[in-house]
Amino acid sequence: MRLRLSILGSTGSIGRQTLEVVDAHPDRFEVVALCARSNSDLLARQAARYRPRLVVLADPTERPEEWAPKVLTGPDGLLTAATLDEADIVVIALAGQAGVRPTLAAAAAGKCIALANKESVVCAGELLMRVASENGATIRPIDSEHSALWQLLELPHRREELDHVIITASGGPFRTAPLERLETVTPAEALAHPTWRMGPKVTVDSATLMNKGLEIIEAHWLFDLPFHLIDVLIPPQSIVHALVSFRDGCTIAHAAYPDMRVPIQYALLYPERPSGVVRPLDFAALGTLEFFPPDPLRFPALELARQVGLAGSTYPTVLSASDEVAVQAFLEGRIRFTEIVPLVQHVVELHRPLCGPLTLDAILEADQWARQVTEREIARRADRR
Numbered sequence: 001m002r003l004r005l006s007i008l009g010s011t012g013s014i015g016r017q018t019l020e021v022v023d024a025h026p027d028r029f030e031v032v033a034l035c036a037r038s039n040s041d042l043l044a045r046q047a048a049r050y051r052p053r054l055v056v057l058a059d060p061t062e063r064p065e066e067w068a069p070k071v072l073t074g075p076d077g078l079l080t081a082a083t084l085d086e087a088d089i090v091v092i093a094l095a096g097q098a099g100v101r102p103t104l105a106a107a108a109a110g111k112c113i114a115l116a117n118k119e120s121v122v123c124a125g126e127l128l129m130r131v132a133s134e135n136g137a138t139i140r141p142i143d144s145e146h147s148a149l150w151q152l153l154e155l156p157h158r159r160e161e162l163d164h165v166i167i168t169a170s171g172g173p174f175r176t177a178p179l180e181r182l183e184t185v186t187p188a189e190a191l192a193h194p195t196w197r198m199g200p201k202v203t204v205d206s207a208t209l210m211n212k213g214l215e216i217i218e219a220h221w222l223f224d225l226p227f228h229l230i231d232v233l234i235p236p237q238s239i240v241h242a243l244v245s246f247r248d249g250c251t252i253a254h255a256a257y258p259d260m261r262v263p264i265q266y267a268l269l270y271p272e273r274p275s276g277v278v279r280p281l282d283f284a285a286l287g288t289l290e291f292f293p294p295d296p297l298r299f300p301a302l303e304l305a306r307q308v309g310l311a312g313s314t315y316p317t318v319l320s321a322s323d324e325v326a327v328q329a330f331l332e333g334r335i336r337f338t339e340i341v342p343l344v345q346h347v348v349e350l351h352r353p354l355c356g357p358l359t360l361d362a363i364l365e366a367d368q369w370a371r372q373v374t375e376r377e378i379a380r381r382a383d384r385r
C-alpha cells in the first residue's frame with residue numbers, strides 16, 4: 001500500500017523538498033492533494049506530474065479548473081485538504097499564520113500530521129495538543145531540531161532522569177559580524193544563509209535567532225518540556241541538530257548533514273530509515289565541530305521568545321504575527337534589520353492577553369491586533385525619519 005499524502009504548501013521550500021522525497025521513493029507514496037497560495041505556475045506543473053485528486057489555490061490569480069478532478073480556491077480549500085479522507089498523512093508546509101487553522105482541522109479529524117509549520121504550535125500549542133490527543137491525531141515534527149529531539153526522546157529513559165535538552169542554531173549569516181555592522185545589513189545579505197536553503201521568512205528569522213526562539217516554544221508544546229530545561233547552542237556547522245542530557249552525565253546527540261529531506265523523510269516513513277535521499281554522515285571528513293553559547297546582546301529574540309512562551313495565552317501569537325510583519329517590512333526595505341526584534345518586543349509589551357482558555361477565535365483576534373499594531377508602529381517610525 002502506498003502512503004497517500006496531502007501536501008499543504010507544496011510550492012514552498014518544505015513542500016518542494018517533500019516532493020523530492022516522494023521522487024526518491026516513488027513506490028512508497030501517492031500524492032492525493034497539493035495546495036499553494038498563489039504560485040499557480042509551479043502548482044500547475046506539480047499537478048500535471050503527481051496527478052492529485054485535489055488541488056487548492058488559496059489566493060487565486062486564475063481559476064485552475066482542469067488541473068485535477070477537484071479544484072478549490074480560497075483559504076477554506078486548505079481545510080478540505082487538511083481533513084481529506086483519502087490522505088494517510090497530511091503535510092503542513094504552509095508558512096506563517098496560514099498554517100494554524102488547517103493544522104487544527106487536521107488534528108480534529110484525527111490525522112497523522114507531518115508538521116513543518118511552526119506557527120501552529122507556537123500560537124496554538126496548548127489547543128493543538130489538546131485537540132490532537134482528544135481525536136487520536138499524531139504529530140510528527142519536520143523541523144530538523146524537533147525531529148532530532150523526537151528521535152532522542154524516544155530512546156528508553158525515565159522522564160525524571162532527563163537533565164535538559166539542547167536545540168541548536170546555525171547562528172545565521174551575522175554570527176560574527178561586528179554589532180554596528182548589523183545596522184546596515186541588506187535583505188540580500190540576511191537571505192544568504194550559510195548552511196540551510198529555506199523560505200525568506202524563516203531565513204531572516206534564522207539571522208535574528210527569532211526562529212530558534214519560536215522553536216523553544218515549539219519544543220515546549222511538542223514534548224511537554226518545561227522552558228527551563230530547553231537550552232540553545234550554536235554549532236555553526238549545522239551538523240548536530242539536538243542533544244539530550246541525562247542525570248548520569250551522558251549526553252546523546254543527533255547528527256546529520258543539514259538537509260531538510262532527512263527530517264521530512266523520517267516524518268513520512270517513520271520508523272523506517274531507507275537510503276536514497278541524503279548520503280551518510282562522514283565524521284572523519286567533518287573536521288572540527290564547534291559549539292558556542294548564543295550572545296544575548298546579539299540575539300535578544302531568544303530571551304524575548306522564552307519570556308513570551310512562559311507568559312503563554314495569546315502572547316506567542318502576538319510574537320509570531322508581529323515578527324511576520326516586521327520581517328516583511330525589513331525585506332521591503334521599510335525598517336532596518338536591527339529594528340525587527342525591538343519592534344516585536346514593543347508590540348508584545350503593548351498586548352493585553354484575552355482571559356480564559358485559549359481558543360481559535362482568541363488566536364485569530366490576537367493575530368489581527370498584532371499585525372495592525374506592528375504596521376502602525378512601522379508607519380510611526382517612518383514618519384519620524
Ligand SMILES: NC(=O)c1ccc[n+]([C@@H]2O[C@H](COP(=O)([O-])OP(=O)(O)OC[C@H]3O[C@@H](n4cnc5c(N)ncnc54)[C@H](OP(=O)(O)O)[C@@H]3O)[C@@H](O)[C@H]2O)c1
Nearest residue numbers: 009011012013014037038039058094095098117118198199
Ligand atoms: N524551509 C525550511 O527549511 C524550514 C525548516 C524548518 C521549519 N520550516 C517551517 O516550515 C514552514 C514552511 O516554510 P518554507 O520555508 O517552506 O516556506 P515558503 O518557502 O515560504 O513556502 C510556503 C508555502 O506555503 C504557501 N502559503 C503561504 N501562505 C499561504 C496562504 N496564506 N495560504 C495558502 N498557502 C500559503 C506558499 O504558497 P505560494 O508558493 O503560492 O506562496 C508555499 O507553498 C514555516 O512554518 C517554516 O518556519 C521551514
